[in-house]
Amino acid sequence: DLEVIVLDREGRVVIGDPNHLGGELARRTAERSDGFAIDTLPDGRTMVIGTSRASGGRGIDGLGWQIVVTSSADIAFAPVRELRRQIIAAGGIVGLMVLAAGWWVAGRIASPLQAIAARADRVGLAEALDGVVIEVPKNSSKEVVSLGASLQGMIDRLADNEEALKHLANTLEHRVAVRTAELETANRALSQARDDAVAATAAKSRFLAAASHDLRQPLHALSLFANALARRVQGEEPRRLVANMETTLGSLQDMFNALLDVSRLDAGIVEAEPRTFVIGDLLARVSAGFRAQAAAHGLEFHLVPSRLAVVSDPILVETILRNVVTNALKFTPSGKVLVGVRRRGDAAILEVHDTGPGVAEEDRERVFEEFERSKQAAHGQNDGLGLGLSIVRRLCNLLGHRISLTSRRGRGTVFRVELPLAPRDLPSVETPVAEPAVSLDGRRILILDDEPMIVEALAGMLRDDGATVIAATSSEEASAALSAAADIDLAVIDLQLERGNDGLELIDRWRRDGAFNRPALIVTGATDPGTLARLQASGVTWLTKPVAVPVLRAAVARLMA
Known part of the structure; x- marks a missing residue:
């Protein structure tokens, strides 16, 4: 398996078997520098091919021929493969030794750690940390002993904190209970105060309604009498006194009108x-x-x-x-x-x-x-x-x-x-034409009020304007007057009549019975929100006492027109 061949510069075999390398491999080998390479021969064998070029010596130039030595790769690398097997075997033995040592060391360290971990797990299941002890095995290393001591110190601190938290929780619960009791007491006081305020407001409203009604009745009559007196007195001094009286009555009427405005707003009828x-x-x-x-x-x-x-x-x-x-x-x-x-x-x-x-x-x-x-x-x-x-x-x-x-x-x-401001495209508003005055001459007007003084004053005003007045102070008397005189042109009626009778209900009954189908005017001293809302919904024209004479005349004229 070992061959020696000499090649010239062109790759021709000078010494050796000319077919060993083949032509192509011989030319490549001739061009190589000193060293070795692995190549496959024409016959398929894998060979290690070493080369060295002859360069002469002692001042004589060499021929530049390439000396080639070929050897089987299996034989050449056999020592390497043997060394590798030995290294692998030695490594395996060393690895087993290290594994065994690691296993031994791990067992010596892990076993105490597992024991500590098991005890630490039981800490989470304990109802209280006080008295929990971490036991370290006797054969444990210093590091494990140190770890156990640190864990025990942490558990002790947690136990102290737990005790402090329990104390704080108990304190907070006590404070919350005290504060809750105080708030409940305050809420009961506020609720009572609110109920008292609501009751006081309701009492005030009832008082104002009752006082307003009772005061409006005589003031209404007084206004009518003052107006009648103003038409009858002669002389500068009497006229001045009557004018002062009417001014004072006007101030009183303004006060009552203010109360009426508030009642109307409260009733939601505005x-x-x-x-x-x-x-x-x-x-x-x-x-x-x-x-x-x-x-x-x-x-x-x-x-x-x-x-x-x-x-x-x-x-x-x-x-x-x-x-x-x-x-x-x-x-x-x-x-x-x-x-x-x-x-x-x-x-x-x-x-x-x-x-x-x-x-x-x-x-x-x-x-x-x-x-x-x-x-x-x-x-x-x-x-x-x-x-x-x-x-x-x-x-x-x-x-x-x-x-x-x-x-x-x-x-x-x-x-x-x-x-x-109004939009520019809206039409301008024309000044309304004043309504012509309506004469009451020959008109028959029924007056019903349970206050005789008001009946007298109102009847006097309407008679002065030319009307024929049928006066009544009770519902039965007014009903009888309607039966006797069917040509009544207008009925002026109080709302709250004698014995709990109601002016609106009386008008409704007259119309259902066919006794009266002409206009009606309610004049009332009641100004509570409920009554005002009822009047607004009735569709009947109504005024509140005291009524200024010009306003009353205008309402009568409008209904008679």
Whole structure:
């Protein structure tokens, strides 16, 4: 298996078997540098081929021939394979020894750790950590002993913390129980206070309703008598006295009207009916009556004309304006009151300026509360119930209008109400034509009230206007009058009649029986929210006592037209 061959530079065999390498392998071998390589001979054998080129010596150039030695690869690498087997065998023995040593060491370390882990697992199952001990096997290493001691220290600290947490939990439970008891006591007190407040409010409402009804009856009669007296007295002094009496009655009527407005708002029967109108026309009409009032107090009253068209309920806006201007006149001892409107973006700002003492910063919300009055700032007779501005705010909330005030102490106050401007494409509002006066001459009117004084006063007013009056103080008397005189044109009836009879029910019974099918007017002193809601839903025209004579005449004329 060992052959020696000499090749020249072109790969031709100079010495040796020319077929041993073959032509192609011989040429490649001739080009190699010194060394060895593994190649396959033409006959398929794998051989190790070593090469060394002859380079001459002692100053003589060599021929450059390649000396080639071939040997079987199996024989050449046999020592290497033997050494590899020996190394593998030795490695296996060493690995087994290491494995055995590791097993022994692992057993010596793991066994105590497993024992500690087992005891540590039982810590989680223990109801209390106090008394739990981690036992380390006697043959354990120092490291395991140290680990066991650390774990035991941790368990002891956990036991201490557990005890502290139990104490804290008990303390917190006690505090929570005490606090809960205090809150329950406070809640019971608050609930009782709320019930007391509700009961007090209900009692106040019942008192106001009863007192209002009882006071309205004589005041209504007094207003009618004063009006009749004004038409009959002669002479400057008597007329002045009657005028003063009517002014005082007007103040009382304003108070009752304020209570009525609150009752109507509480009953939810005030409904906004927005429409387009020129705000300046409303201001001019309302201001005409305030000029004389301002002059009587020695004040100047100015109105800034405006042709701005707004969208709102003109009746409710008039109520707002009257209350604000009345408040300004009442609390302005000297100077002037100015009413006007200015445009701001898409809104018309209704403003009422006065030169009164102003409103303190801390009182600017309180002035809108019910029954809030400032006696120190008012001048003259301090009439009123302190309801005007509270009604203003509630009406503004109903209409969706923002109300605000600005004030400077000693310089005056400005109230502002924001009204939405009308779209430009809406048609202008025509001034309504005044309704022609309706004569009561020859008209037959039935009056029913269980108060004889009111019947007498109302009958006198209607007779002065030319009507024929049939007066009754009981339901039976009125029913009998209807049976005797079928040509009654109008019935003016009180709501709360004698022995619990009801005016609305009486009218309904008359109409069901066919005894009466003409207009009816309810005039009542009841102003509680339930009654007002019932009247509103009845469809019957109604007024609340005391009724100003012009308002009563207008209602009668409207129903008789």
